[in-house]
Amino acid sequence: MSKVKYVIASDHAAIEMKSEIIEYIKELNLDIEDLGPFNKDRVDYPDYADKVCEKVQSDENTLGILICGTGIGMSIASNKHKGIRSALCSEPLSASFAKEHNDSNVICMGARTIGGELAKSIVKSWIDSSFQGGRHLDRVKKFRD
Ligand code: RB5
Numbered sequence: 454m455s456k457v458k459y460v461i462a463s464d465h466a467a468i469e470m471k472s473e474i475i476e477y478i479k480e481l482n483l484d485i486e487d488l489g490p491f492n493k494d495r496v497d498y499p500d501y502a503d504k505v506c507e508k509v510q511s512d513e514n515t516l517g518i519l520i521c522g523t524g525i526g527m528s529i530a531s532n533k534h535k536g537i538r539s540a541l542c543s544e545p546l547s548a549s550f551a552k553e554h555n556d557s558n559v560i561c562m563g564a565r566t567i568g569g570e571l572a573k574s575i576v577k578s579w580i581d582s583s584f585q586g587g588r589h590l591d592r593v594k595k596f597r598d
Contacts, residue, residue, distance in 0.1 A: 458515045459580075460508045462488040462501035466522035467564035470572055474518060477573045483580070502530035506537050509558050517559035518576065524563035531559050538593070543567050545578035552582035554589045 459478055463471040468490065478485040488504040490496050498521045505517035517539075519527035524541045531539035539559035540551035543566060551557040560579050562572050584590075 455514045456484065458512070459483060459485040459518060460488055460505050460515055461485060461518040461520075462505045463490065463520040463564070464498040464501055464522070464526075465490065465493050465495050467520035467562075468493055470520050470562070470564040470569055473569045474520070474572060474576055477576065478580075481577075481580070498526040499530040502527050503534075505559065506531050506534035510534060510536050519559060519561045520564050520572075521561075522563060522565040524561040524566065528561040531561065536597070538597070542575050542579070544571070545574045548575045548579040549582040552579055553585045554592075556584040556589070556593050 461471055461475060475485055475487055488508070489501060502519055505519055509515050509517045519531055521527045528539050528541035531537050537559055538555055538557045539561055540547070540555060540557040541561040542548040542551060543563065548560060551560065560576065562575060
């Protein structure tokens with residue numbers, strides 16, 4: 454399997470947390486692309502969910518990270534895209550299960566609901582986990598296709 458690449462986007466409410474997560478992922482020596490926004494102007498989170506989802510849909514080795522105020526808007530918007538399994542997480546255990554059981558290819562977080570250190574530990578748990586397949590694949594297939 455090729456090396457996993459990460460793409461990230463936020464809205465204006467989460468631009469600082471986006472920068473923190475980008476720095477963290479770079480410290481882990483992983484490949485991350487920032488899809489914006491690149492200033493604090495007010496934006497609409499679905500537009501940035503679209504950018505991340507399009508990249509994830511086009512390459513199975515690309516995984517997405519989306520952050521808005523609560524993470525709720527990003528999770529709703531991203532889950533409207535075919536092939537996207539997006540998980541809103543506020544603690545690391547859910548993040549690891551989101552990958553292991555649900556094969557999530559996008560993770561969402563809320564910059565107004567959790568702090569930067571917690572966000573990093575959520576991202577680390579998710580990155581370090583792998584889909585377990587088996588009975589979980591049977592379940593994922595029921596909605597994936
Ligand atoms: C923006 O004010 C806010 O609505 C957005 O960041 C997010 O929380 C939506 O779910």
